[in-house]
Amino acid sequence: MTIHLSIVLWLPLAAGVLALLVRGSLARWISVLGALATLAYAIVIVADYDVGGGLQHVTDEMWIGALGIHYKLAVSGLSVVLILTTAVVFLGAALWSALRGEPGSRPGLYAVLMGLAQSGVLGAFMAQDIVLFVAFFDLMLVPYYFLTIVWGGPRRGPAVLKLFVYTLVGSLLMLVGAVATGVLAKAGDGGATSFAISDLQQSLVSSGSQKWIFLTFAIAFLVKMPAFPFHGWMPDGYTQMPLAPLATFTALLSKVAAYGFLVIALPLYPQGAIEFQMLMLTVALASILYGSAMAFTATNTRLVLGYSSVAQLGFIIVGIFALNERGGDGALLQSVNHALVAAPLMLVVAMLAARAGGSEDLRDMGGIATRAPAFAAVFLVLTYALLAMPGSTNFIGEYLILLGVFTSKIVVAFVAAVGVAGAAVYGLRLYIRAMHNRTGPAVGAREMTAREALVIVPLMLVVLALSLYPQFGLQRTEHAVKTSLVAVQDAAHDRGETLAAIGKEER
C-alpha cells in the first residue's frame, strides 16, 4: 500500500479550515474527526513500518529550486512512534475541547489554529530537509501564540510574547546555522546546494564549523524544551495558555527538540556534539536538579507539571548526550512516555480546578479524592508513570538512560539518579496535596464525569499499554538510533579518542 505522508501531514490543517467554514459546535466535532482520521492514518503508518530501519514512505519534491531546499518527508525509526504519539495527544485535546464545549467563542478559529499546530508538529517530525525542519519548527509556534492571545489567562499578552520571542531566538539562530551548513557543504564538495539531511550527511562541514553550528541548534532545542538556563518563558507561558493547547504544547513541542538532537544535531555536527558533550550534560543535570527543586515548592499545579517537565527533559538530554545506543534508545522512549503522561496530567489540572472552586493552586485543593475514587485511581496511575515507578514504561526509559550514561560518564549518572528520587517527591506531593490532605475551602469533591472519563481514561490506557509492552517503541527506534550515532562514533575515532570515552560499549 502506498502511503502519502503529505496527506497525514496536512489533514489536521485541512480539517481545521473546514471547521472554520461552519458555525457553532459542529466546528469542534469536525476538528475531532480530523484528528481521528489523522490517528487512523498514523496507525497505518506504524503498522506498515518496516522495523529494519531506514527512511520509509519518502516524499521528495523540490520546494525552492534556487536554494536547493527540498520538500522531503519520510518516516524513520526515530519519528515513527512520535508521529503516532502526536496523533494520540491531539485527538485527546480535540475531544476534550469538543466534549466540554471549549472555547465558548469562535470555535472555528480555535479548530484551525489547533489544526495548524498539529500539522506543524507532524511536519517537524517528518521533515528530512533541515530548512524544512526549521520552517516547521517555527511554524508550529505561531498557532500557540494566537491560541493564547485569544483564549488565554488575564496576563496573556506579555507572557506569550515572552514565550514567543524566547523560543524564536533559538530557532532563528538555528536558521542561520542551517543555511550556513548548506552553503559550506556546497563549498566543500562543489556540487549543487542541498539541505536534505541525507545529502548533508555525505559531506559533513569542517570541524570548526560543526562546533558553532551545533551550538545554534543546541540553543534552539534547549530553549524549546525548556532546559534550565533557558526556561525563563516557561512559568509565564504555562500559566497563561489555555489548558487543552497547553497539554499538546508541553507534551509535544519539547519532544520535537529532543528529536531534533537525534536527527540533526548528532548526525550532522558530530564534532560539536563531542566537543560540547560535557556542557550539554551539565545543562541537563542543572535542569534535573533545578526542575525538581522548583517542582517541590511550586503551588500552581500547572507550574508543578511545568517544572517537572524541565526535570524530565533534563533526563532526556542526559540520554541523548550519553552518546551511545542505550542512552539514545532511553531518551527516545522517554520522549514518548513523557508526552503521553504530561498531556493527560495537564487535563487533570482542569479537572482538579473544576473541583476546587476554579483555582489551580495546590493550597486551595485537598480532599478531592473523598468522593472520586475512579478519578483518584486514574490520577494515581498517571502520577506513578510520571515518577517512573518500576513497572511503568517511564522506569524503563530512565533505566536505559542511566545505564547509557553510566558507561560513558559515571559521575553524571550518579547525579542524574538523584532526579529519580526527586520525581517521586514532586509527583507524590502533587497527588497527595490535591487529592488527600485536609479538604480545601472551596472544594466540592465529585466523581469524574463521563465526558472527562472519555478523554482521560483512553489516554491512561495508552500509558498502561506501553508499560506492558515497551518493545513497541524500542524495537522501532533501535536501528535508527544506532544509525544516528554512527557519525559521532566516527568523529570520536578521528579525534583519536578512545571509543570508551564516549561510551561505546565493548563488543
Next chain:
Amino acid sequence: MLAAVKAPVIDWAGLSPLIALLGGAVLVLVLGLAGFRVVRTQWVPTLTLAAFGAAIGLLLWQWDSDLSLIEGTLRLDRLTILVTLIVCATAILATLLAWRDQAAREIAHGEFFCLLLTASAGMMVLVAAQDLLAAFVGLELLSMPLYVLCASRLRAARSLESGLKYLIVGSVGSATLLYGFALLYGASGTTSYAGIAKAIETGGLAGDPLVLTGAALAVVGLAFKASLAPFHQWTPDVYEGAPTPVTAFMSVATKIAAFGVIVRLFDVALAPAVDDWKPIWIAIAVISIVVGNVGALGQSSLKRLLAYSSIAQAGYILVGVVVFTDLGVQAVLLYIVVYLFANIAAFAVVTLRERETDLGDDIGALRGLGAKRPLMALSMTLAMLSLAGLPATAGFVGKLRLIEAAADGGLTWLGVMIVIGSMISLAYYLPVAAAMWREEAAATPEPGIDPRTGRPALAGGAPGAADAAAADGRGGWEVTLVAFVCGAASLVFGIVPQPLFDLVEQAARGLGLS
C-alpha cells in the same frame, strides 16, 4: 556649426515606458481641470491606472531587451525593467488606496495623480541611469513630487509639517549626493558609471581622497533617500504625517529605487573601490537593523511603527547589496517584492481603519477586527508575520535568501544580524496581530469629543449597529481588495516561492557580477 549637428537616434521603443508615465501625467493633469465632478474623481484615477498599466505592458514587451538609450545615459535592462515594474505595481496599489482619499480631494485629483506618475517616472530614470547627471535628475524627479504629495492634505497641519520636513531633509540629502557626485567627477574626469569604473581601475584611484570623499558623500545622500540609519530621523515624522496612501507608496517605491541606484552605482561604477565602501555600507546596515527595530518598540502609532520597521527592513535589504555578488542582488530584488506585498497590505488595512474609526492610525483602531472582519485581520496578520519573517509567509523565504547570500558572500555574521533584528521585531509585530484577535468585537467608540480631532465624533443618534455598519462601508471596496490581494500574496509566495526566484534570477543576470 549647425550643419555639424546630427539628429540623435531616438529609440522610441526603449523609451516608451517612460513616455507612458510622463504622457499619462500630462493627460491626468489636464483632465483634472474638467468641470464635471465625476471626471475628476473617477476618470482621473482610472486614467492613472491605465497609464501605469500601459507602462507595465510596455516594460513586459521589452523584457528581453538590453538597450542603451539616449547616448548611453539610460540603460533599459532587466534590472531597470524589474525595478520599474515593482514601482508601477506599487503605484497602482497606492492609486487604489488613494482613490477616495481625503488627500486627493484636498489637493485636487489631477495634481495628486499627476505627481504620483511623475515620481514613478523619476524612479525609472534613477534606476536606468548610467551617468551621474542622469541619476541626479532622476532623483530630483522622484523627490520633488513626493515633497508635495506628503503635504497634500492641505488642511491637516501634520501633513504640511511632514511635507516641509521631508523637503528640508530631502534637500540636504540631495545636496550631499550632488557634492559627492561632483567629487567623483573631479577624481575620474567623467560622469558615466562605466567611465568612473575604468578610471578607478586603470588610474589606481581606489584609495584616492577625492574618490573616497565622493563615495562617502554619495553613501550619505543615498542613505537619506532610502531612510537608512543613522540618516533616518525624518522617516517616522514624515511617514506619520503624510497621507497613508502616499506613505505606502514612499515606503516601498522610493526604497526600491534607492536600492536600484545603490546597486548600479556601487556594484558597478565604484566596483573597483569595493574595499573602500563596503565597510561603510556594512556599518549602515547593522545600525539600520538595530535602530529600526529598537525604535519600533513601544510605538502606538501604526504608521510610526511601520516607519521604523521600514528602516530595519532597509537594513536587511542592504545586506544583500554589500555582499557584492549576483546572489546578493537576487536576494535584494526578491526581498523587495516580498516586502512590497507585506507593507502594502499593512498600509491598506491602516487606511481602512483610518476611514472607519476615529482613532486614526493608532493601534487601538485594529481592536476587534478579527471578530468583525476576519479577512482583513487575516491579511494584516499575514503582513505582520511576513515582515517578521515567519515560515509559510513570503518574508521567511526572503530572509532565507538574504541569509544565504550573506553566508555565501562570507558575511555570515550579517545573516546573524538579520536574525537578531527579526527577533527584536517580533516584539512589535506580534502585538499588532494580537490587538486584532484579542478583544471580542470592540465597543463602538463612545460618543462625545474625539481626542484627536477635537470635534464631536458623531452628531446625535445612539452609536449602535447601524452606525458601525455605515462606518464599515466607508473604507471602500478597493482598499479591501488591495489588502486582501497583498495579504494573500504574502502567504502564497511563502508556500510557492519558485516564481519569484525565477523572476529575480532573470533580472540579476547580465549585471556583470560574479
